[in-house]
Amino acid sequence: MAxxxxxxxxxxxxxxxxxxxxLLAPALAVVGGLxxxxxxxxxxxxxRQDGGFTLAHYARFLTDDVYWxxxxxxxxxxxxxxxxxxxxxxxxxxxAAGASRRWSLFILAxxxxxxWTSVLVRAYxxxxxxxxxxxxxxxxxxxxxxxxxxxxxxxxxxxxxxxxHILLPFMVLPLYATMQKIPPELTMAGSSLGGxxxxxxLRVFLPLSMPGVVAGMVLVFVLTLGFYxxxxxxxxxxxxxxxxxxxxxxxxxxxxxxxxxxxxxxLACVFFIFRLASFVIPFERIMGAR
Amino acid sequence: MAVSKLLLRAFxxxxxxxxxxxxxxxxxxxxxxxxxLAFPPPSWSLRWYEAYLASPAWMQATRVSxxxxxxxxxIATVMGTAAAYALSLANSRxxxxxxxxxxxxxxxxxxxxxxxxxxxxxxxGLLATMTGLILANxxxxxxxxxxxxxxxLRKFDPAxxxxxxxxxxxxxxxxxxVTLPQIRPSVITGLLFAFISALDETVVALxxxxxxxxxxxxxxxxxxxxxxxxTIAAISTLLTAVSFxxxxxxxxxxxxxxxxx
Numbered sequence: 001m002a003x004x005x006x007x008x009x010x011x012x013x014x015x016x017x018x019x020x021x022x023l024l025a026p027a028l029a030v031v032g033g034l035x036x037x038x039x040x041x042x043x044x045x046x047x048r049q050d051g052g053f054t055l056a057h058y059a060r061f062l063t064d065d066v067y068w069x070x071x072x073x074x075x076x077x078x079x080x081x082x083x084x085x086x087x088x089x090x091x092x093x094x095x096a097a098g099a100s101r102r103w104s105l106f107i108l109a110x111x112x113x114x115x116w117t118s119v120l121v122r123a124y125x126x127x128x129x130x131x132x133x134x135x136x137x138x139x140x141x142x143x144x145x146x147x148x149x150x151x152x153x154x155x156x157x158x159x160x161x162x163x164x165h166i167l168l169p170f171m172v173l174p175l176y177a178t179m180q181k182i183p184p185e186l187t188m189a190g191s192s193l194g195g196x197x198x199x200x201x202l203r204v205f206l207p208l209s210m211p212g213v214v215a216g217m218v219l220v221f222v223l224t225l226g227f228y229x230x231x232x233x234x235x236x237x238x239x240x241x242x243x244x245x246x247x248x249x250x251x252x253x254x255x256x257x258x259x260x261x262x263x264x265x266x267l268a269c270v271f272f273i274f275r276l277a278s279f280v281i282p283f284e285r286i287m288g289a290r
Numbered sequence: 291m292a293v294s295k296l297l298l299r300a301f302x303x304x305x306x307x308x309x310x311x312x313x314x315x316x317x318x319x320x321x322x323x324x325x326x327l328a329f330p331p332p333s334w335s336l337r338w339y340e341a342y343l344a345s346p347a348w349m350q351a352t353r354v355s356x357x358x359x360x361x362x363x364x365i366a367t368v369m370g371t372a373a374a375y376a377l378s379l380a381n382s383r384x385x386x387x388x389x390x391x392x393x394x395x396x397x398x399x400x401x402x403x404x405x406x407x408x409x410x411x412x413x414x415g416l417l418a419t420m421t422g423l424i425l426a427n428x429x430x431x432x433x434x435x436x437x438x439x440x441x442x443l444r445k446f447d448p449a450x451x452x453x454x455x456x457x458x459x460x461x462x463x464x465x466x467x468v469t470l471p472q473i474r475p476s477v478i479t480g481l482l483f484a485f486i487s488a489l490d491e492t493v494v495a496l497x498x499x500x501x502x503x504x505x506x507x508x509x510x511x512x513x514x515x516x517x518x519x520x521t522i523a524a525i526s527t528l529l530t531a532v533s534f535x536x537x538x539x540x541x542x543x544x545x546x547x548x549x550x551x
């Protein structure tokens with residue numbers, strides 16, 4: 001490169017960089033002002049009391065049973081929901097990826113439609129379906145399967161059913177995106193080499209679909225950790241999640257220190273899980289694989 | 291082999307039914323003539339739609355929700371498209387990490403986001419205002435727009451911009467005349483997703499909306515805590531119809547994109 005061309009190209013680069021920043025500025029200002037700054041603020045508040053530094057808000061995690069039990073229950077819920085979503089979602093994505101174009105479009109439409117329906121509407125639908133005199137109980141009683149209506153809602157069961165229903169698309173879509181890219185020649189090669197279908201699936205297809213499995217599991221797990229509407233509406237006060245602990249501390253007790261420390265711990269859990277997952281699949285792909 | 295395949299398909303069929311039924315079931319419920327939610331409804335009527343349309347409170351909430359959804363979707367689309375374009379221009383690590391920052395609204399648990407926005411608004415006087423609601427939903431809609439537009443830009447050949455600019459057109463005009471028409475389907479998809487995301491947003495609205503400026507979803511949530519009023523079924527049916535319409539638009543939009551390619 002000739003010496004004389006360096007300076008103009010440097011100026012050009014600088015102009016380019018300025019343009020990039022200018023275009024990013026509004027979006028960054030909104031996310032910065034409404035998310036990054038308040039998160040920092042929450043972190044600051046979580047170690048402050050009466051104008052001084054304190055760890056009292058975090059000490060409550062060790063001393064107050066409600067805190068760690070709520071976290072325990074939330075993680076338990078996240079594990080159950082993730083496992084259920086994987087069991088239900090993997091076959092759906094598998095069939096969609098192997099089906100003809102028309103069928104796979106149909107299956108995806110059935111998955112995407114609920115995805116874009118209001119979470120509130122779906123929680124309400126489950127409330128109707130699962131209530132004491134709801135559709136499910138009526139059907140069960142009329143078929144003679146149960147004598148008295150079952151308690152299907154206002155407990156952990158109802159919350160899990162609705163949460164899995166709401167989060168299933170977050171499992172299916174990344175799974176489908178990954179499976180669709182698995183070349184059919186590979187499984188065909190496996191079969192032609194004498195592998196049974198099950199063997200080929202376990203040794204060839206399943207390992208190749210792992211990035212999708214991880215992306216789906218991480219999304220579902222993390223979203224369950226922060227779930228608010230479904231446990232609030234369907235939990236009947238028996239399913240106490242971290243998000244509810246945060247909101248109660250503000251709405252009922254006006255305890256900002258407590259709410260802040262819980263938020264920081266929950267956020268740390270979420271980032272830690274994403275960090276762990278990033279060893280298997282980069283963050284951009286988890287978020288983009290939809 | 292054939293049996294296991296059949297079983298697999300039957301299982302998938304059941305899962306899909308399970309996915310769809312709760313959304314479909316609300317429709318007959320909303321046309322029920324009864325006060326209680328029996329299925330099938332003992333009689334049919336439009337009373338819950340009338341109740342919804344006749345209620346000034348529900349109407350006001352609907353106006354607020356629609357205004358917020360339209361305004362925030364448009365603003366998020368402009369900001370998000372600009373940001374995605376900038377991200378596609380740059381290759382540095384710093385800019386890549388900025389992309390992660392812009393995706394954060396999808397990652398941070400929504401309750402924490404809500405508490406954070408509440409904290410900011412309480413200090414700048416944006417609680418229970420239209421501006422506050424719109425801004426918060428712009429933030430939540432940005433990731434959808436950016437993801438969608440980035441996908442569109444990945445398929446776009448930047449050499450076309452070079453040609454246009456070497457022919458003397460300036461950067462801005464080049465973007466609007468050469469680039470934008472080609473990424474338009476992904477911009478529209480982003481816009482539609484941002485719209486639906488704002489229309490359905492509930493948790494942040496619970497914290498920051500109030501008084502005259504309550505959103506539809508906040509009113510529904512409050513009503514649901516008290517009793518299962520069939521009016522909610524009517525509103526839910528309408529909301530679902532809007533979602534359905536938007537998904538159809540996205541699909542048509544995507545097909546148009548493929549048709550042109």
